[in-house]
């Protein structure tokens with residue numbers, strides 16, 4: 001794994017911890033930083049990162065804290081507190 005990919009993983013962990021601690025602004029900062037690193041290094045974001053971040057407001061989503069997850073027709077529908085939804089195939 002490249003240094004950039006490791007930083008992205010680490011920022012995802014930090015963002016999750018910040019959200020759990022109630023510091024969502026700090027979590028957004030980590031999410032945005034990780035996205036910038038991915039872009040600059042032409043890396044795709046890890047699946048976990050894509051699924052647990054909000055494309056609309058850059059929040060790191062922690063179900064039960066700032067997001068809801070519903071299962072519907074073989075999909076997981078993740079709703080952020082900002083109101084944005086994202087649908088993913090459920091595995």
Ligand SMILES: [Zn+2]
Pocket residue numbers: 054055056057058059080081082083084
């Ligand atoms: Zn959001």
